Amino acid sequence: MLDIGARTLLVPMVDTAEQAREVVSATRYPPIGSRGVGAGVARAARWGRVENYMAEANDELCLLIQVESRTALENLDAILEVDGIDGVFIGPADLSASLGYPDDAGHPDVQRVIEQSIRRIRAAGKAAGFLAVDPAMAEKCLAWGANFVAVGVDTMLYTQALDRRLAMFKSASAQPQEKTSY
Template sequence: MNIRINHFKRALKAKQLQVGLWSGLSNNITVELLANAGFDWLLLDTEHSPNELPMVHSQLQAIAHSTTHPIVRPAWNDTVVIKRLLDVGAQTLLIPFVQDEEEARRAVAATRYPPLGVRGYSAAARASDYGRVKNYPLVCEEELCLLLQVETPHAIGNIEAIAALEGVDGVFIGPGDLAASMGYIGQLGHPEVVAAIESAIKRIVATGKAAGVLTGDEALARRYIAAGATYVAIGSDIGLLARGAEALCGRFKQAA
């Protein structure tokens, strides 16, 4: 049996726009529903969501037969956490709060088997279809996609060093923490924040790596795409449900 092809990774290399959605509801049924909505990728969040490994496992199963690619964000740049997510079948990871080259190097090492890294070996994990992909340790890195998230001015200052590492496929800008660290917490549309993000996108693209960002603002999303971002999350399942529910209820309450 052959390893699953990571079409998302190939699309990034080809500089094809990949439109995604953030998933924070931590539910396999929600993921299954969203998986066939037409998005290129879906971010399964464990950093700011009550999402744990068995739940992520079930979400990966729910999305497996769709054309939407799952990206998993660990809670932290932690070797053990990364190992466990890879073993249950995650092929693309978004590592939060990477500040410099050394932290980026640690993230790369966590996704590679020795001698290139420190990933622990398992003979029959879901990643290898329970041992059916016989040469999994030798070929898995070709289909792994590692995205590193920069979220502070310090991290943005290190973009070139982070992106230059072998094994890094893309750099993702976290607008919420970036705005906060710039003194504009909650103001993701502040002109200085937007300018910093656009500049960062262009610098990432100049390194030859893919640039990504999250925004629920359609106008900002189009600006960031124009700046060169190729994987862009344009909203979240929580936002869609909450705002949709409020709007529906509001229309009837106003009529009454």
């Protein structure tokens, strides 16, 4: 992804500071990390035409990790100390399941953990993010201090629009129809 020009990367299921360090290393060029330098002639570098591409890529990358488990919460403070992590995105579905509340990210215990996590992330000077498919939850996360909130999932929004359209035509087809020439 980085070799084709992505400037922001979201890495799921980061549970430990060691995993966070490995992600930082894999996404940064030497001397900061271990990313392969052959990408200096890749699309993102305009096939070798961007001067100082590796330094520029290191500086411009926004690296976000996802905290989605009880283990990640237990290690959150150590994860937040890792240089090169710009922000932490909370994954509510996997997190609620890991906490013993599958399919119930709205459970009060899960909500409390989400709020505390957002506050911890912000206190560490990192950006805090959240995925909210419910507008009320998006508002809560913003009130708790989240810097960015994804307010839907593309495939869910698409299927909801399709369901509304289908319902419109189902109700229209149930009505008696006038005879037409077609």
